[in-house]
Amino acid sequence: ENAVVSTPGLKFKWPYPIQSVTKYDTQVRVLQTQSQTQQTADDAQIIVEAFAAWRVSDPLAFFQRFSNAGGRAEDHFAQAEDILRTSLRSALGETSKYRLDELFNADLSENKLGELEGRIHDLLTHGGNKGDQQQGGLSEYGIEVALVGINRVLLPEDTTKEVIKRMGANRDRLAQELESQGAARATAIRAKAEADARKIRAFAERRAAEIRAKGEAEASVYLKQQSSNPELAVFLQNVEMMRKAMAKRFTLVLSASDFGMGLFSPSALEGLAPGEFPTKLPDDADLFKGRASRGSMIRDAVEGTP
Known part of the structure; x- marks a missing residue:
C-alpha cells in the first residue's frame, strides 16, 4: 500500500522488506542549464x-x-533533474518564435522576454506538441515548476555588430523624432510670437489713431477760434513768444522790426481806444525811418561831444 504522510508526529511501520519509507524534501530547488545557441525569428544567433x-x-x-x-530519494531527485533539464532545453526552442528586437527592447511595453519565459513555463508544466507527438507536462510527475527565467544572454560577434547597427539606427530615428518635435515646437512659438506682435502693433496703431484724432479734435476748437478772430490770434502768439523769451532774467536788445517786437513801436499804440488790440503794426519804411532818425541822433550826439 502506498501512502503519503505529510503531517509531523510518531508513525508506525513494519520493518523492511514489509514496509519502506522514502522521504522527499518539498523545498524549492533551482536547476541551471548550460549555455546553448538559439536562433530567433529574424535569424539572429544568441547564446x-x-x-x-x-x-x-x-x-x-x-x-x-x-x-x-x-531506493534513495537522492536518486529520484537526480533523475527528475535530468528530465527537467531536457525539457527546459527543449522548451527554449520557443525563442525561434520571437525577433531579437522583441526579446531585448528598452521599451518595456514592447519587450516580450517575459512572454517567452511564460511560454516556457507552460510547456514545462502542461507539456505540448513536439513534432507529431504530444508530450506530457512535469505536473503529471508530481513536480511543480514555480519559476522559469532566462538569466544570461550572449551575442556572437556577428550578432553583436548587427545589434549595434540596429541600436544606432534606432537612436538616429529617435534623434530625428526629437528634432522634428523641436522644429514643430519652435514653429509654434514663432507663430505665437508673430501673432502677439501683430496684436500689439494693431493695438498701438489703433491707440495712436485715437490719440491723434483726439488731438486733432481739440486743436480744431482752437483753430476755429483763431479763424474767427485772426488779429487776436496773432496778438496772443506774440505775447506767448515774449513770455517764453523772458521767462528767465536776462538783458535782450531787439529791434522793433523783429517779429513780435512791433508791439513796442510807438506807432503801434497810436489811436487805440480802450479795450482795442493793436492791429496795424508799422511797416518796414516807418521802421527804417525810425532807425535812421535814431542813428542821426546818435551821430549828432557823438559829433557834439567835446
Missing part, C-alpha cells in the same frame, strides 16, 4: 542560459515515476 525553480508537489506521483532510479 542563452536559463534556470527553473521546482519542487515536489505530489510525493506519490513523484515516487511512482522515479522510484525505478534507485
Whole structure:
C-alpha cells in the first residue's frame, strides 16, 4: 500500500522488506542549464542560459515515476533533474518564435522576454506538441515548476555588430523624432510670437489713431477760434513768444522790426481806444525811418561831444 504522510508526529511501520519509507524534501530547488545557441525569428544567433525553480508537489506521483532510479530519494531527485533539464532545453526552442528586437527592447511595453519565459513555463508544466507527438507536462510527475527565467544572454560577434547597427539606427530615428518635435515646437512659438506682435502693433496703431484724432479734435476748437478772430490770434502768439523769451532774467536788445517786437513801436499804440488790440503794426519804411532818425541822433550826439 502506498501512502503519503505529510503531517509531523510518531508513525508506525513494519520493518523492511514489509514496509519502506522514502522521504522527499518539498523545498524549492533551482536547476541551471548550460549555455546553448538559439536562433530567433529574424535569424539572429544568441547564446542563452536559463534556470527553473521546482519542487515536489505530489510525493506519490513523484515516487511512482522515479522510484525505478534507485531506493534513495537522492536518486529520484537526480533523475527528475535530468528530465527537467531536457525539457527546459527543449522548451527554449520557443525563442525561434520571437525577433531579437522583441526579446531585448528598452521599451518595456514592447519587450516580450517575459512572454517567452511564460511560454516556457507552460510547456514545462502542461507539456505540448513536439513534432507529431504530444508530450506530457512535469505536473503529471508530481513536480511543480514555480519559476522559469532566462538569466544570461550572449551575442556572437556577428550578432553583436548587427545589434549595434540596429541600436544606432534606432537612436538616429529617435534623434530625428526629437528634432522634428523641436522644429514643430519652435514653429509654434514663432507663430505665437508673430501673432502677439501683430496684436500689439494693431493695438498701438489703433491707440495712436485715437490719440491723434483726439488731438486733432481739440486743436480744431482752437483753430476755429483763431479763424474767427485772426488779429487776436496773432496778438496772443506774440505775447506767448515774449513770455517764453523772458521767462528767465536776462538783458535782450531787439529791434522793433523783429517779429513780435512791433508791439513796442510807438506807432503801434497810436489811436487805440480802450479795450482795442493793436492791429496795424508799422511797416518796414516807418521802421527804417525810425532807425535812421535814431542813428542821426546818435551821430549828432557823438559829433557834439567835446
